[in-house]
Amino acid sequence: MKYTRRKFVKTLGAGSALLMLSAIPTFSEPLFTGDKKLGVALVGLGNYATHELAPALQETSLCYLSGIVTGTPAKAERWRSQYNIPGSNIYNYENFDKIIDNESIDVVYVVLPNSMHHEFVIRAAKAGKHVFCEKPMALSVKECEEMIDACSKAGVKLFVGYRLHSDPYHKAAMKFRAEGDSGILYVQSEFGFKIGDPTQWRLKKALAGGGAMMDLGIYAIQAARYSIGKEPQSVTAQEYKTDPQKFAEVDETITWQMEFPGGHVSNSYTSYSTPANNLYISTERRWFNLMPAFNYGGIEGRTNEGELNFPRINQQAVQMDTFSNCIINNIESDASGKEGLKDLKVIEAIYKSIENGSKVKV
Ligand code: NDP
Numbered sequence: 001m002k003y004t005r006r007k008f009v010k011t012l013g014a015g016s017a018l019l020m021l022s023a024i025p026t027f028s029e030p031l032f033t034g035d036k037k038l039g040v041a042l043v044g045l046g047n048y049a050t051h052e053l054a055p056a057l058q059e060t061s062l063c064y065l066s067g068i069v070t071g072t073p074a075k076a077e078r079w080r081s082q083y084n085i086p087g088s089n090i091y092n093y094e095n096f097d098k099i100i101d102n103e104s105i106d107v108v109y110v111v112l113p114n115s116m117h118h119e120f121v122i123r124a125a126k127a128g129k130h131v132f133c134e135k136p137m138a139l140s141v142k143e144c145e146e147m148i149d150a151c152s153k154a155g156v157k158l159f160v161g162y163r164l165h166s167d168p169y170h171k172a173a174m175k176f177r178a179e180g181d182s183g184i185l186y187v188q189s190e191f192g193f194k195i196g197d198p199t200q201w202r203l204k205k206a207l208a209g210g211g212a213m214m215d216l217g218i219y220a221i222q223a224a225r226y227s228i229g230k231e232p233q234s235v236t237a238q239e240y241k242t243d244p245q246k247f248a249e250v251d252e253t254i255t256w257q258m259e260f261p262g263g264h265v266s267n268s269y270t271s272y273s274t275p276a277n278n279l280y281i282s283t284e285r286r287w288f289n290l291m292p293a294f295n296y297g298g299i300e301g302r303t304n305e306g307e308l309n310f311p312r313i314n315q316q317a318v319q320m321d322t323f324s325n326c327i328i329n330n331i332e333s334d335a336s337g338k339e340g341l342k343d344l345k346v347i348e349a350i351y352k353s354i355e356n357g358s359k360v361k362v
Pocket of ligand 1: 044045046047048049069070071072075111112113114134135136161162163201207215
């Protein structure tokens with residue numbers, strides 16, 4: 001199999017190849033030209049693995065679903081027959097470390113509750129496997145540093161599941177600042193939805209690490225950081241609760257402001273109660289807006305010059321192919337563990353600002 005820029009564009013959707021080539025930065029060169037697909041084992045067969053990642057792995061060109069790790073035997077059986085996974089490539093959380101001996105698994109994709117990312121990324125690295133880890137990368141800066149260190153010592157690559165880095169609308173957001181006037185940038189980023197089941201792990205601090213901020217606010221932080229293209233120097237944050245019982249352990253709603261070098265500013269919102277889904281970037285003479293901004297598909301965008309009209313892509317498939325290309329060709333990714341660490345630094349500063357009631361340096 002030869003994976004060329006032409007083939008990549010074709011996977012994004014017919015009829016828009018010319019537009020795509022001119023509008024979207026694709027893979028960093030060089031592109032993969034070999035013939036081996038990487039085997040990926042999904043760890044934790046919950047909603048995201050079941051409804052997004054496994055189907056996406058049927059569309060990828062550089063990697064495929066070769067194994068699973070689950071604590072639920074019934075799921076193991078179901079996945080084995082649905083995806084034709086050999087019994088020797090099925091693990092549970094106890095025997096997971098034996099994956100070291102399995103040559104048909106090159107990558108471990110950790111899709112577990114947030115508090116388990118740290119342990120399973122480190123165990124995967126020790127087994128000599130490259131790692132894709134879901135967001136948030138971990139619960140703290142310290143955990144992120146330990147994960148990066150473990151992967152570096154093991155000589156494996158670590159990526160965070162920032163699917164929007166693969167999306168054409170967000171690639172356009174990343175480029176927007178570079179394309180016109182040099183005025184001060186203002187970014188507004190908001191992501192929230194109403195969360196259901198009050199018993200789920202997302203509302204338990206020990207498993208989730210935090211509430212809306214860890215799960216959704218991280219997208220708003222990401223968007224502000226890559227739209228402005230700099231790291232925030234300080235944050236000021238405020239927390240609100242309308243349902244102290246449901247949100248006894250984790251944050252329900254947070255607003256925060258970030259200050260960046262050069263006087264650039266962002267204003268953001270995240271909530272588990274009120275839906276919000278917006279990215280707005282403004283410079284002296286131009287503006288750029290995505291709404292909805294953070295969905296798997298169906299992002300809509302416009303600028304002061306008119307509608308944005310990029311083809312819809314399978315974000316997860318392009319994300320996993322992009323990461324695989326980085327592994328195969330030994331190239332850096334803009335969604336590496338270092339990127340996950342930067343977001344955790346901001347999140348820790350946000351929580352500290354809420355606690356102190358003051359501005360906090362990142
Ligand atoms: P789910 O609750 O649907 O699935 C988590 C799975 O983890 C479970 O099904 C279970 O799988 C396993 N698990 C192991 N131990 C536990 C435990 N103590 N409690 C609950 N589950 C456990 O979560 P999601 O799939 O929605 O989220 C998983 C991760 O993916 C999170 O970090 C989340 O932030 C991230 N995510 C990212 C998205 C993105 O767009 N990038 C979108 C959605 C989620 P099993 O039965 O196989 O053991």
